[in-house]
Amino acid sequence: MTAAVPRLEIKDLKRSYNGRPVVDGVSLRIMPGQVTCLLGPSGCGKSTTLRMIAGVEMQDSGTIHVDGALICDTVFRVPPERREIGLMFQDFALFPHLSVADNVGFGLKKGTRAEKRARIEELLDRVDLKRFIDGYPHQLSGGEQQRVALARALAPRPRIMLMDEPFSGLDNRLRDGIRDETLSILKEEDTAVLLVTHEPDEAMRMADEIALMRDGRIVMQGAPYNVYTRPVDRAAVAFFSDANLLRARVEGALADTPFGQFLAPGVPDGTDVDIVFRPQHLRIDFDRGGQGPRPTATDGTAARAVVERARFMGNESLVEFVLDHDNLRLKATVPNVFLPQPGSVMWLTVRRDKCFVFPVTGGRDA
Numbered sequence: 001m002t003a004a005v006p007r008l009e010i011k012d013l014k015r016s017y018n019g020r021p022v023v024d025g026v027s028l029r030i031m032p033g034q035v036t037c038l039l040g041p042s043g044c045g046k047s048t049t050l051r052m053i054a055g056v057e058m059q060d061s062g063t064i065h066v067d068g069a070l071i072c073d074t075v076f077r078v079p080p081e082r083r084e085i086g087l088m089f090q091d092f093a094l095f096p097h098l099s100v101a102d103n104v105g106f107g108l109k110k111g112t113r114a115e116k117r118a119r120i121e122e123l124l125d126r127v128d129l130k131r132f133i134d135g136y137p138h139q140l141s142g143g144e145q146q147r148v149a150l151a152r153a154l155a156p157r158p159r160i161m162l163m164d165e166p167f168s169g170l171d172n173r174l175r176d177g178i179r180d181e182t183l184s185i186l187k188e189e190d191t192a193v194l195l196v197t198h199e200p201d202e203a204m205r206m207a208d209e210i211a212l213m214r215d216g217r218i219v220m221q222g223a224p225y226n227v228y229t230r231p232v233d234r235a236a237v238a239f240f241s242d243a244n245l246l247r248a249r250v251e252g253a254l255a256d257t258p259f260g261q262f263l264a265p266g267v268p269d270g271t272d273v274d275i276v277f278r279p280q281h282l283r284i285d286f287d288r289g290g291q292g293p294r295p296t297a298t299d300g301t302a303a304r305a306v307v308e309r310a311r312f313m314g315n316e317s318l319v320e321f322v323l324d325h326d327n328l329r330l331k332a333t334v335p336n337v338f339l340p341q342p343g344s345v346m347w348l349t350v351r352r353d354k355c356f357v358f359p360v361t362g363g364r365d366a
């Protein structure tokens with residue numbers, strides 16, 4: 001059996017500006033029909049990676065292969081227009097003086113007039129804009145223009161689509177629909193997609209695989225569920241949601257906290273660990289005559305806390321607490337409406353199976 005050939009494979013791409021590494025050894029494989037999201041904070045090197053793949057920027061080292069064929073290393077370089085790569089950016093611009101049909105057909109070089117027209121009609125039909133075929137961009141809404149831009153990018157049947165924050169210019173109501181529609185068309189066309197975003201929600205919604213990028217490197221990669229539930233470090237937890245943090249010192253593979261002891265297998269004595277958990281994994285119990293719930297093996301010990309603030313967020317309520325033990329602030333989210341008075345005493349327990357324990361490395365991890 002032969003191993004499947006990735007549609008796009010980049011190996012150890014590096015790029016520095018003025019001696020500062022901006023992309024520092026990025027490797028990725030994307031199969032046909034697969035959507036990979038490059039997710040990371042502003043300035044981590046996502047767009048630079050995309051520009052190198054598109055061919056508008058040269059890497060200092062590393063290789064790019066499409067369907068197994070080399071398209072770029074440090075000596076050999078297929079020019080951007082011959083890479084069969086489609087591009088969609090946030091500030092996509094349709095040509096204002098061209099009709100919708102001519103915009104979509106702009107990149108179509110091969111085929112007869114009739115064949116080109118058929119492809120334009122097919123794509124406009126797919127994005128549900130065939131009625132505007134002879135219209136002009138200024139007659140369309142932002143969302144409609146975005147769909148024309150998608151049809152234009154898809155017209156030449158690119159093998160790969162590179163998308164850089166393509167939906168961030170759209171208002172929230174339009175965004176979800178266009179995102180889902182775009183995704184299903186790209187899947188139907190079997191295009192490999194590399195989507196750059198700094199929004200975790202967008203990545204979770206779109207991606208088959210997420211590559212989490214920080215400081216020019218991919219720090220973890222996998223299916224959205226795995227990246228969310230098995231984060232590599234504290235910053236990876238915090239990137240997806242609010243996170244609570246308990247810091248404790250390890251003695252005998254155990255870390256002592258106001259919530260009881262946590263296992264820290266393999267962590268040497270005297271090492272500090274961060275115990276990190278999301279606000280939805282803090283359980284709240286009412287005070288019963290100065291007592292909290294009994295300790296259990298799954299939830300450990302309850303810790304006494306005072307409500308500092310409670311806010312209704314729509315689907316859930318966010319309650320902020322101060323722990324009696326050490327004045328640590330913790331956040332809890334509760335479904336629906338739960339708005340206890342500030343100053344109320346409550347007892348908190350953490351879902352131990354949802355906690356992550358990371359040794360404190362001393363390096364930058366937030």
Ligand SMILES: Nc1ncnc2c1ncn2[C@@H]1O[C@H](COP(=O)(O)OP(=O)(O)OP(=O)(O)O)[C@@H](O)[C@H]1O
Pocket residue numbers: 017018022040041042043044045046047048049198
């Ligand atoms: N041509 C350039 N010359 C010098 N520095 C550059 C150049 N292009 C990008 N940079 C720097 O490289 C770093 C990474 O930029 P890049 O645009 O790849 O980040 P990004 O992750 O896409 O960020 P954003 O989400 O804000 O677009 C930034 O610090 C940026 O200032």
